[in-house]
Amino acid sequence: MKPNKEKIKNHCGHTRPTIAWGLEYLSECVYYKSDESLTQDENLCNLWKQGEWIWEGLIPKNMCNFDRPYYMEIEINEYFNQEKWKRDLTHYAEENWDSCDKQDYYMENFLKSVWLTNEFISNNGFDNALCTHWNPRANSISIHPGGVRNRIASLYGPEMLEAIFFNTGNVWFDFMEDMEPIDLEVFFKDEDHYRRWGCSGVPDHGSFIPHCGKDMHIIPGKKQKWYQRIYDRIAENNLRVYVNQESSRIKTWCQPWLTSEDEANVKVYFDTPPNSFNDIQAIYAIFAEVNFESQKTKIVSTL
Numbered sequence: 473m474k475p476n477k478e479k480i481k482n483h484c485g486h487t488r489p490t491i492a493w494g495l496e497y498l499s500e501c502v503y504y505k506s507d508e509s510l511t512q513d514e515n516l517c518n519l520w521k522q523g524e525w526i527w528e529g530l531i532p533k534n535m536c537n538f539d540r541p542y543y544m545e546i547e548i549n550e551y552f553n554q555e556k557w558k559r560d561l562t563h564y565a566e567e568n569w570d571s572c573d574k575q576d577y578y579m580e581n582f583l584k585s586v587w588l589t590n591e592f593i594s595n596n597g598f599d600n601a602l603c604t605h606w607n608p609r610a611n612s613i614s615i616h617p618g619g620v621r622n623r624i625a626s627l628y629g630p631e632m633l634e635a636i637f638f639n640t641g642n643v644w645f646d647f648m649e650d651m652e653p654i655d656l657e658v659f660f661k662d663e664d665h666y667r668r669w670g671c672s673g674v675p676d677h678g679s680f681i682p683h684c685g686k687d688m689h690i691i692p693g694k695k696q697k698w699y700q701r702i703y704d705r706i707a708e709n710n711l712r713v714y715v716n717q718e719s720s721r722i723k724t725w726c727q728p729w730l731t732s733e734d735e736a737n738v739k740v741y742f743d744t745p746p747n748s749f750n751d752i753q754a755i756y757a758i759f760a761e762v763n764f765e766s767q768k769t770k771i772v773s774t775l
Contacts, residue, residue, distance in 0.1 A: 523642025529651030
C-alpha cells in the first residue's frame with residue numbers, strides 16, 4: 473500500500489535540527505544492534521523513528537556534501553603518472569575488478585569516473601537515482617553509497633538532482649513537498665521501475681540509514697569496457713587534444729596527445745585560466761567522448 477505522505481509529514485520537524493546527533497546517540501536507540509545490518513527487508517521501516525522515510529524526487533545540489541577536487545586530482549595524477557591507461561591486464565584476474573582489496577584503485581576509479589561522466593552528460597543524469605540521506609553531523613545531504621557518483625554530480629550536475637532521500641531524524645525541508653514517499657513493499661519486491669534495487673541498513677545518526685543501490689553487477693563490466701575504449705583510442709592515434717588556455721594540469725595529463733586546434737578531435741576552451749575544478753571537469757569529459765559546456769568550461773568532441 474502506498475504510504476500516506478501527509479501522515480509521515482505530520483511526524484516530521486519543519487526546520488533543520490539545531491544539534492547534530494553524535495555517535496553517543498546510537499547507544500540510546502532501542503533498535504541499535506552492534507555490528508549488524510539489515511538487508512533486503514521491507515521491515516526496515518520498523519527500525520526508524522516516526523516521520524523517517526525513504527523519499528524519491530529531486531534534491532537541491534547546494535545542500536549536498538561533495539568531495540573536494542583535491543582528492544580527485546590525486547587519483548587523476550596517479551592514473552597518468554603511472555600510465556594506467558596502458559597497464560598490462562594479462563594477469564589482472566576477473567575477480568579483481570571492483571574488489572575492495574584487490575582492484576587497482578587509481579585505474580578503476582578513473583575508468584568509473586569516465587564511464588559515469590559519459591552516462592550523466594549523454595543522458596542528462598544517471599540511469600539510476602542517487603542514494604542520499606540527511607547527515608546531521610555535516611549539516612548537509614550525504615550521497616552514499618556512490619563515491620564516484622558524488623564527484624560526477626558535483627562536476628556536471630544541475631541545481632536539482634534526481635535522488636532517493638532518507639530524512640534522518642524525521643527532518644523536513646521545503647523541497648520534500650515535491651518528493652514522494654516510496655512504497656517499500658513494492659521497492660523490495662524487485663518489480664516495475666524498482667527492478668534490481670537492493671538495500672542495506674547501517675546504524676548511524678541515531679537511526680538505521682538505508683544504503684540503496686541498483687545494477688551493482690554491471691560495474692566490473694563497465695570499467696573493463698572503458699579501459700578497452702580508452703586504450704584503443706590511444707593505440708589508434710585517435711586522441712588529439714587542444715586546450716586554449718595554459719593549464720599545467722591538462723598539459724601534464726595529456727602531454728602525449730596535445731596538438732593544434734586544427735588537428736584536434738577534442739577541443740577544450742576555458743573562459744579564464746582554469747582552476748582544479750575546471751581541469752577535472754575537462755579531463756573526464758575528454759576521455760568520456762562527450763560535449764559539455766558550463767559557465768567557464770567548454771568541451772567539443774568530434775569522436
